[in-house]
Amino acid sequence: MIDGVLGGPVDQDYLLQARQMQAMSFAVHIPLVCFGIAFPAMVLFLEGLWLRTGDPLYRALAKRWSKAMLILFAVGVVTGTILSFEMGLLWPEFMATFGDVFGLAFMVEGFSFFMEAIFIAIYVYGWERLSARTHMLAGVPMVVAGITGSLMVISVNGWMNHPTGFSIRAGEVVDVKPLAALFNDNLWHELVHMYLAGFIVAGFLVAGVYAFGWLRGRRDRHHRIGLVVALSVAALAAPAQLLVGDWAARTVAERQPVKLAAFEGLEETTKGAPFSLPGGIEIPKLLSLLAFHDPNATVTGLDSVPEDDRPPTGIVKVSFRLMVFIGSGLAALGAWFVWLWWRRRRLPRSLWFYRALVAAGPAALVALIAGWVTTEVGRQPWVVYQVMRTESAVTGASGIPVGFGALGLVYLGLAAVAVVMLRRLSRPPLEVGP
Amino acid sequence: MLPDLTAGVALLALTAYVVLGGADFGAGFWDLTAGGAQRGAPVRAMIKRAMSPVWEANHVWLIFLLVVLWTGFPEAFGSITSTLAIPLFVAALGIVLRGGAFALKGEAATIAEARALGATFALASVIVPFFLGAAAGAIAAGEVPVGNAGGEEWTSWTHGTSLLVGALAVAAGAHLAAVFLGADSRRAGETELVHAFRARALGSGAVAGALALAGLVVVRSDVPELYDDLTSGAGLACVLASAAAGLVTLWLEWRERFELARYTAAAAVGAIVAGWAVAQEPYLLPPDLTVHEAAAPDATLVALLVATGLGMLILIPALTWLFRLALSGRLVYEDKPRP
Secondary structure (H helix, E strand, C coil): CCCCCCCCCCCCHHHHHHHHHHHHHHHHHHHHHHHHHHHHHHHHHHHHHHHCCHHHHHHHHHHHHHHHHHHHHHHHHHHHHHHHHHHHHHHHHHHHHHHHHHHHHHHHHHHHHHHHHHHHHHHCCCCCCCCCHHHHHHHHHHHHHHHHHHHHHHHHHHHHHHCCCEEEEEEECCCCHEEEEEHHCCHHHHHHHHCCCCCCCHHHHHHHHHHHHHEEEEEEEEHHHHHHHHHHHHHHHHHHHHHHHHHHHHHHHHHHHHHHHHHCCCCCCCCCCCEECCCEEEEHHHHHHHHHHHCCCEECCHHCHHHCCCCHHHHHHHHHHHHHHHHHHHHHHHHHHHHHHHHHHCCCCHHHHHHHHHHHHHHHHHHHHHHHHHHHHCCCCEEEECCEEEECCCCCCHHHHHHHHHHHHEEEHHHHHHHHHHHHCCCCCCCCCC | HHHHHHHHHHHHHHHEEEEEEECCCCHHHHHCCCCCCCHHHHHHHHHHHHHHHHHHHHHHHHHHHHHHHHHHHHHHHHHHHHHHHHHHHHHHHHHHHHHHHHHHCCCCCHHHHHHHHHHHHHHHHHHHHHHHHHHHHHCCCCCCCCCCCCCCCCCCCCHHHHHHHHHHHHHHHHHHHHHHHHHHCCCCCCCCHHHHHHHHHHHHHHHHHHHHHHHHHHHHHHHHHHHHCCCCHHHHHHHHHHHHHHHHHHHHHHHCCCCHHHHHHHHHHHHHHHHHHHCCCCCCEEEEEHHHHHHHHHHHHHHHHHHHHHHHHHHHHHHHHHHHHHHHHCCCCCCCCCC
């Protein structure tokens, strides 16, 4: 365990507010990341359909989606900038001590971000005056950069949970190996989990817009295509997410047993641990089975570490359950659609399906944020797992509550205006060219 | 060697941001001062058209700079962000307001909405360069010691040098924007706008030059060591180069040679940034922390430089293509389908 190169822990009365401010900034940015991951692929898919069939409706829809994509990207650019600033403004000791270990990931992310900004601009502003082929090709780097950018940020988060690529000697970070830190063992499951989450959140939210129209009687081809394309993406990703979630949970069980204990609120280390349901019902041995695929496995409890080293259990437990519960519901909803489409080639007729779809987008958002709360709060009290405590990382500057309040107000305003503008964008009838 | 190269990468990113990002903020300044809704409409339309496809890419230079700093010089990064938390946080909020308002104002439906978003965009465009400039001035003035919030939270950046650098950042951005927009207007064949921006370029150029000179006077009493380095050797060469490029820009604007003026204006501003770097060399955080002391281990610097080299191989062609398309007027969003 180390203190940091800037002089060690400082008196900071507002550590909790600093964490909440960071959490709020993530919660605002992460949904936009989902669109950064999924929207370019969805838009390009529509454009591909246009090039293949020549049906101008596909083009018109791709163009409209691309405009929403640009607005969401722009808002993501600025909310992502806040995160970059906050890394230093709130956690200077963390950055000063470990920036050289994990920074390489952000270098690669920086270039991805450049590519995304450049090609989204060329794509969205190039609809009219670039040849169809050039335009489609300009969309490819946009999709790739959306993936590599998030890959690299996830790498840093994976590293914080499973820090590798350095040693500690006499309280100092030595033997820095940036590549080992970049390709840490947590990268892969976190990446796939987040990547699928991106498609689930963006897919269900976009599908929800069309489902809402559907319920109000707008069932023309435009709405049908918009619904099916967005929904297909989410419906395929949601069931797959259950498997990836299992992979992620087993990795946590193995590498961060105390975090897993917090997921379940398991106080004592137990052999054949049960899974507790709300209302005090316990299913014997299920937790051991889920975490290790062995009903008699021993699951480490919170009591394995001193009280000071335990994460806040309540919020982690609730968030974890919320994520699993919503994720399962979304998987079922997705499976319903996939089954019907595969066997009968038609959309569900039940109005309840469309009502569920309208709710699915916001629910997916809640699950996304609950998932991040689970992993981030579950990592506490560590900023770098079992190496640096969050209280050692925080800034010595004053005024955290003022900054928190100001940013909160700005984000409220931004969110309100963005929602109004995006709704306005979706409203006028689609103008279809030749 | 490795620390110097890394510092070179940071300087490149900073210069690119000051020139390209600075011009976008400057455009916001002209948006702010364009006058009433009707009179200012053509100027604002030109700004929107010129900025829309490029501002996000230009903004990424700032992110890139932050990343190079925290990867290559982590201790300095943590010291800067904790001591200068106030100006940096205000700038960050301004960045959100500027970018958010600019991205969303295209969808405004009423004049009142457009005005509110436009005013937010324009005001934030002045706030951001001012506070970032003030933070840079604090570093140059030696107000940021190594440590977690080790410097003064207010007085580190509220002294004459900081405020002047802040004002200079606003003026330089406005000048760059006027020069760039004048050239863009010429390409678009908007004769009236050409003259409007030419007048603005000449005026803002004079103001920026005067501020730079006044800056030297303030620095002389505020931070004598910095003044000495700016008025001798390589520092002086940069100051003179900036002055020369600035004068050539004014002459080119006068003679209506707008395309060439883009490059001389960028050179004038870039030379100021280079002059600052040269003047405080070998220090990253004067008066104590040198570039070499602040640098990350070699393994990290090698990785950073290799990543930068490879990244530039794809970034430069991509950026070139973007600017070419934008300058040739091929990046315009039209809602109506082609007839």
